[in-house]
Amino acid sequence: MFTYTPPIDDYRFLLTHVLGFDEAMRDLGKDVDSDLAAAVLEEAGRMCADRLLPLNREGDEQGSRLTADGVVTPSGFAEAWRDFAAAGWAALSAEEEHGGQGLPFVLQLWLDEMMSATNLSFGLFPGLTRGACEAIAAHASEELKATWLRPLVSGEWTGAMALTESGAGTDLALLKTKAAPLGDGSYAVTGTKIFISSGDHDFGGNIVHLVLARLPDAPAGVKGISLFLVPKFLPDDAGGFTRRNGMSVGALEKKMGIHAQPTCVMNYDEAVGWLVGEPHRGLAAMFTMMNAERLMVGIQGLGIAGGAYQQAAAYAKDRLQGRSADGARSPVAIIEHADVRRMLLNVRAFVEGGRALAGWVALQLDRSRHHPDAAERAKADALVALLTPVVKAAFTDMGFEGAVQAQQVFGGHGYIREWGMEQYVRDARIAQIYEGTNGVQAMDLVGRKLGLGGGAVVDDFLAMIAADLDGAGGLVIAERTLGALALLRTATQALRGAEADRAGAAAVDYLRLFALVSLGWMWTRMAVAAGQDDSPLHRAKRDIAGFYARHVLPQAHGLADAIGAGEASVMALSADAF
Amino acid sequence: MFTYTPPIDDYRFLLTHVLGFDEAMRDLGKDVDSDLAAAVLEEAGRMCADRLLPLNREGDEQGSRLTADGVVTPSGFAEAWRDFAAAGWAALSAEEEHGGQGLPFVLQLWLDEMMSATNLSFGLFPGLTRGACEAIAAHASEELKATWLRPLVSGEWTGAMALTESGAGTDLALLKTKAAPLGDGSYAVTGTKIFISSGDHDFGGNIVHLVLARLPDAPAGVKGISLFLVPKFLPDDAGGFTRRNGMSVGALEKKMGIHAQPTCVMNYDEAVGWLVGEPHRGLAAMFTMMNAERLMVGIQGLGIAGGAYQQAAAYAKDRLQGRSADGARSPVAIIEHADVRRMLLNVRAFVEGGRALAGWVALQLDRSRHHPDAAERAKADALVALLTPVVKAAFTDMGFEGAVQAQQVFGGHGYIREWGMEQYVRDARIAQIYEGTNGVQAMDLVGRKLGLGGGAVVDDFLAMIAADLDGAGGLVIAERTLGALALLRTATQALRGAEADRAGAAAVDYLRLFALVSLGWMWTRMAVAAGQDDSPLHRAKRDIAGFYARHVLPQAHGLADAIGAGEASVMALSADAF
Known part of the structure; x- marks a missing residue:
């Protein structure tokens, strides 16, 4: 029922008139200009509108299911994933040395916006895969990188982050999962993790979990946590990945929203894994993932509010109720009523302002990685660190509020499932909670940043x-x-x-x-x-x-x-x- | 998993120290004092906590279902309704001349608060029944009253309000349902209504719909709308009510929340009904129902926020995460963290302030009906009119925001269905929409009040x-x-x-x-x-x-x-x- 018009004109306006994209790319020695960027975004927008949006409502109704063979995702998801990866979208912003396209991060964030606007449950698969890639690229040994990085970057495989336990969420000092050395450089990981997005699926290919656990000699608290790469399938002698590892889905969480997304309770039972980064320094590696994810989660709020806005604006131009302000015409489209406009403008002011700010932060992220001058890199990196909690928390709070206001425009129909507005609200709600609750983001801003x-x-x-x-x-x-x-x-x-x-x-x-x-x-x-x-x-x-x-x-x-x-x-x- | 502690101490404090209840009752010649009132509330609270709360989560999972025999409500609802009515709760605030207990309206509103805190879907049954009673008592002929009022007041039967059509929500001028005179004083009502709460159920007894429709000679617009009493069962010759009327449930709406509540699409096919009030003056009669309902809906927001607050406060005292402010103890209960307190205090400040204000408005409603001095009655009536949209809209907005904040205290668990917090949020959302959206309430306040x-x-x-x-x-x-x-x-x-x-x-x-x-x-x-x-x-x-x-x-x-x-x-x- 819904349509989605990718905001390409706005992206183009921002790139050329507001963010100085071409100049920024020249500074970084990147051979990308705003015409190429807009063309990529246009193609991405088509994919989101034509492939992901049609799966969104039905994905919510079907949900992911747990079977004896593992998770079965809703109809169309597996095929959409394979097409998504084959078209190169999974690798958009990854470094070329790892098989990525090396495109600037601003394109990634705006792709994330459009994916969130059309199918948040789907968008989490590439999002978490990218987080896993970032952590492996930054912290894993060359040997691990050689095996695991390229198929993740390409989207042949997917990634998952396994941090939370039932007694250890915000406070990871309390986590209990253990890792015992097996003598050959690998470890046996044992424990139960909850809230594991994309923990399993039926897309084919391997699933690479990055798991926080404690080594036997670990000090108590957060200084005793290490990060392990634990794949669903282990390498076999023939150079393939066919041996099932000791991990299984204990249950799927039944959630308020993002029903299509398989949020798993994961059991690791002497699962074989490899250390990523230094022993007991897992939190540092984890934050490499988390920081990238937090920006992405902020964009989720933005994307959902933008998608919900489009539906509400279309409805408001179509729905006839009440009189014109001068009393002369009745019924009139409700877009004429000042209060309806106020709600829509609230949402739109956030969406377009947030889109611009996200673009600015994304350009800083590119500077922090690619600027030739180390001082400029450090300066940009600090700005990204400062703004990451702001983007994560404010965009998801405003995104949720925006979805609620867009739903309100629909009156009673907004509460009915088939109209689809209530799904935006249920889906948007998670973004205020995961990857560190918005309260935790605020404490990060004030206490650290x-x-x-x-x-x-x-x-x-x-x-x-x-x-x-x-x-x-x-x-x-x-x-x-x-x-x-x-x-x-x-x-x-x-x-x-x-x-x-x-x-x-x-x-x-x-x-x-x-x-x-x-x-x-x-x-x-x-x-x-x-x-x-x-x-x-x-x-x-x-x-x-x-x-x-x-x-x-x-x-x-x-x-x-x-x-x-x-x-x-x-x-x-x-x-x-x- | 949840418990609910009825706020009896707070009610008592408000009655005796803030609202001057005893003096107010003396003014009205009512033989009720705050001790009796508190005793009634205590009993009501037990019923809500012991009977309604245990049905709430499972009611959400099961939902109401439509079968060939009509609506089947979730396990336990029918029995709870019969016990509820038998204990006299349905008749609490109805006038004694109609078989009610004639207790002051403040007790009704606070009973509504506790019902909303424990089971909003259930609470809508008595709420709508009461609205129907109000309209019948105020506008129907003595003949209609004699037949229909007492069994509704007692809760032997239930009521429903059938106003909205797919093209006519806020703007009732657009409604199309017809009523044709049958010559014997009755009418044949034909049309389709949507969003009809409590439209059908399996509690036994009759279901009395109050339906807005147009007479053949009706002028266009809202001045051509009349109100009809259309029961599910018509009187038979033996003095019973066994003849099925020409009305049926076309579908149950699939909604964001209040799943246990059967929200019906109702088809009236030459259903027999009787005019309530004057021809073409249906809107006035409808507003008698609506005004009572609007106060009740405001209280729904209050009740849900209060229920959610109790769960969140209990969780915050139990859940261990993070360090004490001085860094000396870890982990500590999250109630020690200032941001968690801020969220809880936000909710509580609304709930207790709103509870007091609701009590004040309820006492004005009693004055408007029972004060011996006509000028005092008129003054009180105007205050109720002024404050009705404020209570409806602000309490439901703050109630929704409160439910969201209480959910946030639970972190990731707040998003998981089995923890129950997300149900509060989904259920609370409807109250901002129905009985006139909150935007409509605000226009009523500014434009009329x-x-x-x-x-x-x-x-x-x-x-x-x-x-x-x-x-x-x-x-x-x-x-x-x-x-x-x-x-x-x-x-x-x-x-x-x-x-x-x-x-x-x-x-x-x-x-x-x-x-x-x-x-x-x-x-x-x-x-x-x-x-x-x-x-x-x-x-x-x-x-x-x-x-x-x-x-x-x-x-x-x-x-x-x-x-x-x-x-x-x-x-x-x-x-x-x-």
Whole structure:
């Protein structure tokens, strides 16, 4: 029933007018320009709209099932995966030395956006595979890389991350899975993991799990955790991968959403695995995966809100109810009603602002890896570190809220499964939780990231925003964002080095304020780029920038006040009085 | 797995220290005091916790099913309904002249709270039955009342409201169902209705539908709609009700939540019915039902958030993750973490503030019906009219947000069905949509209710709040609420008599601001009542009032700014650019 129009015009606008893509690529010595990038995105968009979207509703109804032979995914998923990999989409942004296409990360994030908009359950397969590739590329021995990396990069095989246990989620210090050396350089991994996305499937090919476990001599706590590569199929003597390893799916989690995605309880029973990275340094390797995943998860929120927006906007132009504002015509399309527009504009202001910010962060990620100057690489890397929790948490919170508002546009039909809007809401909800809950992201921002470079990283970032805003020629969006930026700077000063309760009481509000300012900055850049040009896209940018300035940014005041209120009234109530 | 502790101590505190219940009852000549009220609530709470809660999770899994014999509800529902009715709960607040117990409406609303906290799908059965009773009692002929009212009041039979059609939801002017006179005073009703809660079931007894339809001579639009009583079973010659009427369940809606509740597509095929109220005046009769239902729906949001809060607080005291704030202990219960407390306090501040406000509105409803002085009745009636959309929309929005925050406390487990938290979220979502979407409520508040009494109703209400706040001895909660009240008064002036776009662009933000102030007022009254008493309940009231003042009320500024921004940037984007 639904259609999806890939936002290619917006991508093109951002690449050429807002993000300086061509210049950025030249800096990095990459032979990619915005025409090529737009062509790749156009092709990716077609794949998402034509192949992934048609599987989404039915995938939700069927769900993945656990059989004696393992997981069976919904109709069409396995074939879609094979076509996806064969067309090279799995390898889009991987390094060429590992068999990837080496395309810039901004294309990857926007591909992720379109996959999330059309089929989040599907999008998790390549997402987790990419995370596994990142960890292996960064931390595994050359020998492991030689065997495992290329088939993962190509999508012949898939990856999974096995971190969480029932007693150890946010706090990995508590994890219990064991790894015993087998004497030949391999290890026997034993334990049970939960919430393992893409833990098994019926796509064919191997499934490579990266499993956190403790070595026998491991110190207690997070400093005793190591990372192991544990495949579903072990190498056989003929050079194939046919020997089943000692791992099995204990159950599929029954979830609120992403039903098509097989979220597994995994049992590892003396499963053979190999150490990735140093003993007891598994957390560092894990964070290589996690950081890439966290950006991707943020984009999931963005993608879902964008998909939901498109359906809601189409419905609002079609659905007839009520009178025109002057009372003269009845019934009218509900897009005429101010409150319906307000809801749609809220979602769209987030989606387009977030799309721009995601693109900017993605370009920093490319700089952090490919810029010829080490100092520039380090600077970009710090900016990515600073913005990763913001993108993850704010985009998924706003993405969920956006899906809820888009659902609301449908009235009662929004609550009915066959209309599909409630699936967006159920699917979007997970992104606020996994890869570190949004509360954990906020604590990461306040507790770790504000201190990067002794505070210089955030200060420089905010100074850069201020410079852009000052140069915006007095646009309303720039003026209002400057006001919010002043509040953010005060809050940043107040929270830098704050004690745990002070930081914890304010962290979520602070992250939201940070995101509001960052999106205001992007809307300013977009409004400046739109100039006085009269094309529909440029006019829309100016109009939505005005809406964002007047109807969204005012939230900054309340957030700043709540941050300023400190922790006393949060900590006052005794624990047993809750 | 879940337990529910009925908030009896809080009810008692509100009755005796905040709402002046005993005095209010004396004014109305009602022979009910707070001891009796608390005893009734205690009994009601036991029923909800012991009978309804155990059916809730399994009801969600089983759902209601449509068979050749009609709807089959989940295991235990039919028996629970019969026990519920036999114990008199269905008749709690109905007038004694109609076989009810004539207990004050505040007890009804708080019973609704506890039913919603434990089993929303079940709670809709008595809720809709009560709406049907209200409409029949207020508008039907004595003859109809004599036949239909008592068995509905007692719960021997149930009621349903059949308003919506696929092309006519918010805008009932578009409805097409027809009623043709049969010559004997009855009518043949023909049409299809959707989203009919409690449209059919297997509880035994009759099901009385109140159906909106058009008479042959009906003018177009909403002035041509009449209300008909259309029962599932017609009277037979033996004085029983055994003849099947021409109505059937076309399908059950597959929904995001409230799976146990049979939401029916109803086909009326020359079904026999009787006119309720005047021809073409069906909307007035419908609003008698709707207004009672809207308060109840608001309470559904409150109840679900309260139930979800209890589970989340228990989990937070039990779940061990992370370090204490001073770093000395690990792992600690997550209730020690400031961000977890912030989430829980957000939910609780709404639940307890909303509970108090609901009680206050309920007492006004009793005054509007039973006060000996007609002027007092009219005054109370206007206050109920003013606050009905606020309770409906703000409580369901905050209730949904509260359920989401409570789910977030559970981390990944919150997303898993068996843990039950995601059901609260899915169930809570409907309350923002049905009985008039929350956008429609906001338009009702701004477009109609601000003008009541030429504006005097809202002005007097805000003046009463101001007087209470001024008399609160400088408490922080009173000071901060006064600040928000000033913003609300400015917004009220700005929106009174505003044109449609101006009103529509601001209405949702205005309603939220109105609710924030109203809850701040109730927190002030509770903090004043708590005094310096050192009991845990009184201390908690002071602590949470402080949290509400410092961490929730600051939202008022942003809302006021957005309201002040007007409609220009909401209306700027052309409809085809969405």
